[in-house]
Structure formats: C-alpha cells, structure tokens
Amino acid sequence: MRVNMTVNGEQRQADDVWEGESLLYVLRERLGLPGSKNACEQGECGSCTVYLDAVPVCACLVAAGQAQGREVRTVEGLADGDRLDPVQQSFVDAGAVQCGFCTPGLVVAAHDLLDRVPEPSDEEIREALAGNLCRCTGYEKILDAVKLAATRGADA
Amino acid sequence: MEFLRPATLPEALSVKAERPGAVPIAGGTDVMVELNFDHRRPEALLDLTGIAELAEWSAEDGTVRLGAGVPYTRLIEQLGKRLPGLAMAARTVGSPQIRNRGTVGGNLGAASPAGDTHPVLLATGATIEVASVRGTRTIAAEDFYLGVKRNALEPDELITAVNLPDTKAPQQFSKIGTRNAMVIAVCSFGLALHPEQGRVGAAIGSAAPTPRRSRAAEDFLSGELTDAGLWESPEPLRDSVCRRFGELVAEGTEPIDDVRGSAAYRKHALSVLARRTLGWAWQEYRAGERSCA
Ligand SMILES: Cc1cc2nc3c(=O)[nH]c(=O)nc-3n(C[C@H](O)[C@H](O)[C@H](O)COP(=O)(O)OP(=O)(O)OC[C@H]3O[C@@H](n4cnc5c(N)ncnc54)[C@H](O)[C@@H]3O)c2cc1C
Ligand code: FES
Ligand code: FES
Numbered sequence: 001m002r003v004n005m006t007v008n009g010e011q012r013q014a015d016d017v018w019e020g021e022s023l024l025y026v027l028r029e030r031l032g033l034p035g036s037k038n039a040c041e042q043g044e045c046g047s048c049t050v051y052l053d054a055v056p057v058c059a060c061l062v063a064a065g066q067a068q069g070r071e072v073r074t075v076e077g078l079a080d081g082d083r084l085d086p087v088q089q090s091f092v093d094a095g096a097v098q099c100g101f102c103t104p105g106l107v108v109a110a111h112d113l114l115d116r117v118p119e120p121s122d123e124e125i126r127e128a129l130a131g132n133l134c135r136c137t138g139y140e141k142i143l144d145a146v147k148l149a150a151t152r153g154a155d156a
Numbered sequence: 157m158e159f160l161r162p163a164t165l166p167e168a169l170s171v172k173a174e175r176p177g178a179v180p181i182a183g184g185t186d187v188m189v190e191l192n193f194d195h196r197r198p199e200a201l202l203d204l205t206g207i208a209e210l211a212e213w214s215a216e217d218g219t220v221r222l223g224a225g226v227p228y229t230r231l232i233e234q235l236g237k238r239l240p241g242l243a244m245a246a247r248t249v250g251s252p253q254i255r256n257r258g259t260v261g262g263n264l265g266a267a268s269p270a271g272d273t274h275p276v277l278l279a280t281g282a283t284i285e286v287a288s289v290r291g292t293r294t295i296a297a298e299d300f301y302l303g304v305k306r307n308a309l310e311p312d313e314l315i316t317a318v319n320l321p322d323t324k325a326p327q328q329f330s331k332i333g334t335r336n337a338m339v340i341a342v343c344s345f346g347l348a349l350h351p352e353q354g355r356v357g358a359a360i361g362s363a364a365p366t367p368r369r370s371r372a373a374e375d376f377l378s379g380e381l382t383d384a385g386l387w388e389s390p391e392p393l394r395d396s397v398c399r400r401f402g403e404l405v406a407e408g409t410e411p412i413d414d415v416r417g418s419a420a421y422r423k424h425a426l427s428v429l430a431r432r433t434l435g436w437a438w439q440e441y442r443a444g445e446r447s448c449a
Pocket of ligand 2: 041048059
C-alpha cells in the first residue's frame with residue numbers, strides 16, 4: 001500500500017508498504033530517516049520515539065497505515081538547519097551521549113517534557129523519561145542534560 | 157494482509173461483519189508487538205483510530221461513557237477527578253509513550269489477566285458497550301472476562317465504550333511491580349466505595365486466570381459497614397475488619413508461580429494491598445463526610 005504523511009514539515013510518500021509494517025520501518029528504511037533507532041520493536045526502550053500529531057509515541061508500535069495523512073516529527077526535525085535544538089545541544093554539552101543509540105528517543109521525550117513543563121522537577125524528568133532505556137550513561141548525565149536545557153530555555 | 161481504515165463506526169461494523177478475521181487495532185501497543193515478532197499474521201488490520209466517536213467521552217445522569225479509543229493520557233488529564241480509580245490504574249501503564257497510544261478498549265480486547273484497568277472496571281461495576289451490525293449490547297465487566305486472554309466479544313463485535321459511575325466516592329488502585337514504571341503487574345487490586353448502595357466493590361488482577369471480583373471480601377465488608385451504621389457516621393475501621401477483608405481477598409485468588417512472583421507471594425501481597433487501599437479509601441471517605449457535615 002501507499003502511505004502519505006507529513007514528515008518534519010514535508011509531504012512524503014512511501015510506496016509498497018507492507019500492511020503490517022511499523023511507522024519506524026517506513027521512516028528508517030523507506031524515507032531515509034535513520035535518526036529514530038530500532039532496538040526492541042516492543043515499546044520497551046523508547047529509542048524509536050517520534051511525535052505523531054505532536055504526541056510522543058513509539059514509532060515501532062504505530063502501524064504504518066495509521067500514520068496516513070498525519071504529521072510526524074522525528075529527531076531530524078528538531079534541529080534548525082545546522083543549529084541544534086537546545087535539548088540536543090544540552091545532551092552534547094552535559095556529556096549525556098555515549099554510544100548515542102538511545103539519544104534520539106531521549107531527546108524527543110525530553111523535548112516534549114520541556115514543551116509541557118518548562119521547569120520540571122527531578123521526579124517529573126524521571127517519570128517523563130521512564131520509557132527510554134540507556135545502556136551506557138547511568139542516566140545521571142541525561143538528567144543533567146534535561147536540567148541544563150530547562151535553564152537555557154528559561155534564559156532564552 | 158490488508159489495511160482497512162473505516163471512517164465511521166457503522167462502516168467499521170459492516171467491515172467486521174464481513175471480515176470477522178480482521179484484527180482491530182487501536183493504540184497498537186499490544187497488536188504491533190505481536191506483528192513485529194511474527195506471532196500473528198492476521199488477514200487484515202482494522203484501524204480504529206480514524207473513528208472520531210470512539211475517541212470521545214461524555215458524562216450524563218451519573219455515568220461516564222468512555223469511548224473505547226480514548227488514550228490513557230487523555231483519560232488521566234481529563235477524567236482524573238471523575239474516574240479516580242481508572243485514572244490511577246492508567247497512570248501505572250507502561251510509559252508516557254505507551255499511555256499516549258494505549259486505550260481501555262485495547263486493554264479489554266487483549267483481556268490479559270494482568271491488564272491494569274480490569275480490577276477497577278470490576279470494582280466500580282463498569283459495563284462494557286459492544287456493537288455489531290446486529291445492534292448494541294452491554295456486558296457487565298464481571299461477565300466480560302472468560303479465560304486467559306479470552307473475552308465475551310463475538311467475532312463480528314467491536315468494543316465501543318465503557319460506562320462507569322460518575323461519583324465522588326473514593327476509589328483506589330494498587331499494583332505490585334518490580335519498579336515504578338514499565339512493568340506488568342505481579343498482582344493488582346482495585347477498590348471502590350459505593351456509599352449510596354451501601355456496598356464495596358473489590359477485584360484482583362494477575363492472581364487468577366482472569367481478573368475477578370473478590371466477592372466474599374466485598375460481602376463481608378459491605379455487611380460490616382452497613383450493620384455498624386458506618387456509612388452514615390464513618391468511624392475509623394477496626395483493625396480486625398481490615399485484616400479479615402485482606403484475608404478474604406487472598407482466599408479468593410488462584411495465583412500461579414511464574415517468573416514474576418510465586419503464588420504464595422501474590423496471595424500475601426494481595427491481602428496487604430486490600431488492607432492498605434481500604435485504609436486509604438476509608439480515610440478519604442471520612443474526611444469527605446466530615447467536610448460535608
Ligand atoms: C512496553 C509496554 C508496556 C505495557 N505496560 C502495560 C501495563 O503496565 N499495564 C497494562 O495493562 N498493559 C500494558 N501494556 C499493554 C497495552 O499497552 C495495553 O493492553 C493497552 O491498553 C492496549 O491498548 P491499545 O489501544 O494499544 O490496544 P491494541 O494493541 O490496539 O489492541 C489490543 C487488543 O484489543 C483489540 N481491540 C482494540 N480495540 C478494540 C475495540 N474497540 N473493539 C474490539 N477489540 C479491540 C485488538 O484487536 C487487540 O486484540 C504494555 C504494552 C507495552 C508495549
Ligand atoms: S524500538 Fe520502539 S520502543 Fe524499542
Ligand atoms: S548512550 Fe548508549 S544507550 Fe544511551
């Protein structure tokens with residue numbers, strides 16, 4: 001089947017999509033957007049997190065056909081050209097990126113949190129990121145990164 | 157495989173009547189896992205997310221009608237006050253990403269003994285509204301769960317909504333898991349006070365082949381509260397009453413040993429959850445009664 005959707009502000013079309021395919025597969029393999037990572041395909045790790053109609057979801061659990069006519073925003077759509085989004089820059093500056101596999105999903109989840117709650121408490125950050133696994137950092141640097149991004153947001 | 161995208165409920169029902177093998181998909185948080193791992197290869201997927209009426213809720217005459225396709229996050233944000241027990245259960249589901257997609261309709265469709273909404277639906281006396289081209293019928297929650305991952309739906313039926321009492325009476329949900337987020341329940345417990353009926357609703361999850369009501373415990377506690385006139389003048393509950401309530405809940409279970417916990421642990425944990433949630437709910441009821449007086 002054919003699936004049309006808006007991805008990062010652009011109208012995109014994917015052809016020959018298998019009906020049981022996930023949105024994640026379409027993004028990575030058909031539309032050439034490898035930012036969202038595929039680690040578990042069962043909603044456990046959050047590394048595939050994207051916005052679907054402005055709501056963060058696991059792209060691996062959305063059937064491709066369910067994205068027909070909808071708006072998708074991936075980690076690739078957060079930066080403004082070469083200028084990283086403040087959340088992305090804070091991950092780099094705080095040392096919250098090691099292997100980087102979990103980073104795109106965490107950045108989208110953190111981006112959504114700061115959109116809704118500009119000055120989150122530690123508990124709110126922990127709860128918002130509870131669906132994202134990282135095997136490298138031990139999470140402390142990730143918490144630092146979100147707090148740094150919050151401060152920068154407040155300064156901006 | 158086919159991907160079917162009805163725009164209205166009548167359209168979805170006629171598709172389901174013609175293609176009973178088509179698998180409904182709402183949030184997809186159960187269905188997609190099965191597809192991704194090749195555990196299921198249905199002839200067709202029937203996407204319900206384009207049907208606006210399934211994603212709505214309304215409140216009328218003391219009842220909240222919750223569309224089957226309302227995601228947990230919206231239920232928590234919009235119905236936290238009207239459906240406190242269900243909102244509590246929804247808050248414990250998966251992670252934000254899962255709660256943004258997952259629905260009560262999908263929890264019922266999957267009918268896992270561990271599904272978090274089930275004990276609350278049973279304790280509150282919810283009814284499940286299901287529809288087909290033959291018409292609409294309403295199934296009491298306690299008649300809905302037939303076996304492990306089996307429910308009372310006919311092959312041509314879809315779940316359209318869940319009806320729950322719109323009440324200020326205290327409700328509780330409690331779940332045991334190995335951490336705070338992203339865990340399937342080792343066991344869970346739902347409690348609802350129904351002061352206007354002089355009755356208590358109580359139900360367990362993950363401790364029998366299906367979610368089920370704790371009838372003996374309900375009857376015991378309802379009797380104690382009514383006989384002692386406690387609904388009208390809510391004194392603190394005697395410790396022996398709370399303990400007996402917990403014991404009866406534990407006796408009403410049929411847990412198994414599995415990787416998540418032993419049967420003995422589940423029984424014990426449920427007696428504790430029952431006692432604690434009763435303590436919280438009763439304290440809230442007393443506070444509410446005092447502020448009215
Ligand atoms: C990582 C992860 C964590 C999870 N954690 C929890 C948890 O903590 N607690 C919990 O209870 N569950 C949990 N789940 C399971 C799942 O999220 C819930 O069962 C959820 O409620 C399913 O809703 P859905 O809309 O995504 O259902 P779907 O996956 O779309 O559907 C589930 C089933 O219901 C059927 N169905 C859906 N809607 C209808 C309808 N309207 N009429 C008839 N049939 C229908 C489908 O055909 C399917 O059989 C988790 C899942 C994942 C992937
Ligand atoms: S790949 Fe989607 S949650 Fe892990
Ligand atoms: S940085 Fe490696 S998984 Fe998080």
